[in-house]
Each structure stands twice: as structure tokens, then as C-alpha cells.
Amino acid sequence: MKYKWNLKKSFDMSYIAYKLNKLREKHVMDKADAALKKKILRYYNSIPLLEIDDEKKESLKYLRHNKFHVFPSNFIKKYNPEKIESFFDEVSGFPYVLHNGNKLYFKKGTPLRHVQKKYSSLLVEQDQASPHRYLTSSFNVSPNDVIVDLGVAEGIFSLDIIDKVKYVYLFECDKEWIEALKLTFSPWRDKVCIVNKYVSNIDKGDFISIDRFFADKEKQPTLFKVDIEGYENKFLEGGEKTILENNSKVVICTYHKEGDFENISSWFINRGFKIEPSKGYMLFPGENQPFDAPFFRKGLIRTCKI
Structure with missing residues (x-):
């Protein structure tokens, strides 16, 4: 008996498995981030307010009302990876974005959705209000x-x-x-x-x-x-x-x-x-x-x- 291979069904099942795995990873990360947030807030709730500087107070205010983030500040809300356009260079095969009119390339084989997320995080890092801004x-x-x-x-x-x-x-x-x-x-x-x-x-x-x-x-x-x-x-x-x-x-x-x-x-x-x-x-x-x-x-x- 010959087995008839259904390519579309195989692709659909692989994609579903990929998405389920990503959801599991996100769930684990969300739980870890929630535990970190709780740990940080518990620590600072035990400290007299006068001993906490103004910049930390602002970060704690953000943390109390939002998910854990490396940059605990409202400026990060300006950035959305889904609004970023990313492209593949047909000649080189490398993905890229247009950054201030210039092509900024990423590692070969990087999916475009990952390029969007990475580029968005770079923009967050160099925002005028970012603790990671160089200049x-x-x-x-x-x-x-x-x-x-x-x-x-x-x-x-x-x-x-x-x-x-x-x-x-x-x-x-x-x-x-x-x-x-x-x-x-x-x-x-x-x-x-x-x-x-x-x-x-x-x-x-x-x-x-x-x-x-x-x-x-x-x-x-x-x-x-x-x-x-x-x-x-x-x-x-x-x-x-x-x-x-x-x-x-x-x-x-x-x-x-x-x-x-x-x-x-x-x-x-x-x-x-x-x-x-x-x-x-x-x-x-x-x-x-x-x-x-x-x-x-x-x-x-x-x-x-x-």
C-alpha cells in the first residue's frame, strides 16, 4: 500500500507545532518575569521611601502597573515591531531594514519577524530617554x-x-x-x-x-x-x-x-x-x-x- 504524502497537511502540522512550542516558551518566560517583578517590588516595599532615589521611584511606578521589562519606563511603548518593514536582499540573500535611509543588514537566515523584533529593540535602546543611549x-x-x-x-x-x-x-x-x-x-x-x-x-x-x-x-x-x-x-x-x-x-x-x-x-x-x-x-x-x-x-x- 502506497502512502500518499500530503505536503500541505505536513506543513500545517509543522507550523502548528512551532506555534505551540513558542506559546509554551512565552508562558515559561512570562512566569519567570512575573516572579522577578514580584521579587523586586517586595524588596523595595520594605525600604523607606526616602532611601529610594527619584529615578528608581519612576521605574518602580512603571513596574507596578506593567509587565517586567529591561527598560522599566513608558518610553518603550512608542515602539511596535509589527509596524516595522523588513526585507530580503535578492542579490545577497541577507535580510535588512531601512534605517534613516540606509540598509542595515542582519545575519543571513534570520526570519523577517525576528529582524522586526530585533530592530525595534535597537530603537528602544537608543531612544533619547533610554538608559542605554550612547550619545x-x-x-x-x-x-x-x-x-x-x-x-x-x-x-x-x-x-x-x-x-x-x-x-x-x-x-x-x-x-x-x-x-x-x-x-x-x-x-x-x-x-x-x-x-x-x-x-x-x-x-x-x-x-x-x-x-x-x-x-x-x-x-x-x-x-x-x-x-x-x-x-x-x-x-x-x-x-x-x-x-x-x-x-x-x-x-x-x-x-x-x-x-x-x-x-x-x-x-x-x-x-x-x-x-x-x-x-x-x-x-x-x-x-x-x-x-x-x-x-x-x-x-x-x-x-x-x-
């Missing part, structure tokens, strides 16, 4: 700047400033991003250098220190943007000479690990830099690390030599 009107780039972008991923930060600066070094350790970056920055090949390395305090294999990399470079960095998943201290250990010799400005993330804000701030203050924390707070549980009181973390600091 401000008073801390910005200039035409003679040489930018070092550490932890590039899709490259939205450098794409925003590419026409406003002299040169950009893009450091990204994930090989899957490299081809997408080459496509995004193809119109500016003459002012971009892509480096597929981990930035650290050692020089071996896939790891390189900033001091080693820039030891013989003609174009020296005037501004660093650093978002390297909790390895920011390794960057400082391996880049101190370069930062100090060039009086480089640095915008550096401080939310990946508890204590990073205090430790990284002290590093710069002790070397004669002034620091400016970003506004507001983040709630970042991270992966495989404890997430305990006081929970709220400063997203980043902006620093420059006094």
Missing part, C-alpha cells in the same frame, strides 16, 4: 573623530554616525555578523575597518588587546563605544595605554554585571576622567549569574578627560 547633545561625535566600536553586532551605532566622523574601527567577535557588516558598510569601505576579534587583555588567537592593535596604527582612537557583554574590564586592562595617550572619550556599558558601574566609574575617576551616568535604570537579569537586590543598574557611563 547626547553634549557627548557627541565630530568630523575629525576616529571611532572604535567594540561589540558591534549589526552596527547600528556606527551606521548612525558614519557620515559624521573621519574613520571607524568595527570590532565584532561573532563571525556570523561579519558578512552582514560588510554589506551594511559597503558604501563607506574607505573609512571603515572590520576586525573579527575578541577584545581582551591578552593577545593570543582570536583575542587581542586595544594597546596591541593600535600600537602601529596611524589613525588613533578619539572615542570608544564599548558594549562587550560583561568583558568591559578586560578592555580597560588591555587598552589603558591607548586611552590615556589619546585622551580618548569612552562610552561604556555598566549593566552586564552587578558592581560594574562602581568599578568602571572608579577606574576612570582615578585616572583623571569625569563621568556622566546615563539617565534612568535597567533591570538586566543576564544569563548564568545572580540577579539580586538592589536589582536596578545604570546602563552606561560617558567619560572624558578633565
Whole structure:
């Protein structure tokens, strides 16, 4: 007896199974987020109101009336992934969005719905009110700047400033991003250098220190943007000479690990830099690390030599 394969039925069942799995994952995540929210509110309900600063009060007010979010603030409600258009490049096969008129590419094979969500989260990160916003009107780039972008991923930060600066070094350790970056920055090949390395305090294999990399470079960095998943201290250990010799400005993330804000701030203050924390707070549980009181973390600091 021959078995007649029903392709449409098979596709429908696969899609249903996929959707059911996604619903289960969402249910698990929602339960975990609800437990975190309850834990945070219980902690702050036990603290005298006078001991809680105004920015935390605003975040707690949001949290009491909304679901848990990394950015506990009303500004996130402006963004909706479903309103974002995403496309496939027929020549390269890479997905992309149009960001301020320029193509911003994502990893090959990324479904368009994931591109929409990712791009929406990037817009949230760089909103004027976001604790993760890198630049401000008073801390910005200039035409003679040489930018070092550490932890590039899709490259939205450098794409925003590419026409406003002299040169950009893009450091990204994930090989899957490299081809997408080459496509995004193809119109500016003459002012971009892509480096597929981990930035650290050692020089071996896939790891390189900033001091080693820039030891013989003609174009020296005037501004660093650093978002390297909790390895920011390794960057400082391996880049101190370069930062100090060039009086480089640095915008550096401080939310990946508890204590990073205090430790990284002290590093710069002790070397004669002034620091400016970003506004507001983040709630970042991270992966495989404890997430305990006081929970709220400063997203980043902006620093420059006094």
C-alpha cells in the first residue's frame, strides 16, 4: 500500500507545532518575569521611601502597573515591531531594514519577524530617554573623530554616525555578523575597518588587546563605544595605554554585571576622567549569574578627560 504524502497537511502540522512550542516558551518566560517583578517590588516595599532615589521611584511606578521589562519606563511603548518593514536582499540573500535611509543588514537566515523584533529593540535602546543611549547633545561625535566600536553586532551605532566622523574601527567577535557588516558598510569601505576579534587583555588567537592593535596604527582612537557583554574590564586592562595617550572619550556599558558601574566609574575617576551616568535604570537579569537586590543598574557611563 502506497502512502500518499500530503505536503500541505505536513506543513500545517509543522507550523502548528512551532506555534505551540513558542506559546509554551512565552508562558515559561512570562512566569519567570512575573516572579522577578514580584521579587523586586517586595524588596523595595520594605525600604523607606526616602532611601529610594527619584529615578528608581519612576521605574518602580512603571513596574507596578506593567509587565517586567529591561527598560522599566513608558518610553518603550512608542515602539511596535509589527509596524516595522523588513526585507530580503535578492542579490545577497541577507535580510535588512531601512534605517534613516540606509540598509542595515542582519545575519543571513534570520526570519523577517525576528529582524522586526530585533530592530525595534535597537530603537528602544537608543531612544533619547533610554538608559542605554550612547550619545547626547553634549557627548557627541565630530568630523575629525576616529571611532572604535567594540561589540558591534549589526552596527547600528556606527551606521548612525558614519557620515559624521573621519574613520571607524568595527570590532565584532561573532563571525556570523561579519558578512552582514560588510554589506551594511559597503558604501563607506574607505573609512571603515572590520576586525573579527575578541577584545581582551591578552593577545593570543582570536583575542587581542586595544594597546596591541593600535600600537602601529596611524589613525588613533578619539572615542570608544564599548558594549562587550560583561568583558568591559578586560578592555580597560588591555587598552589603558591607548586611552590615556589619546585622551580618548569612552562610552561604556555598566549593566552586564552587578558592581560594574562602581568599578568602571572608579577606574576612570582615578585616572583623571569625569563621568556622566546615563539617565534612568535597567533591570538586566543576564544569563548564568545572580540577579539580586538592589536589582536596578545604570546602563552606561560617558567619560572624558578633565
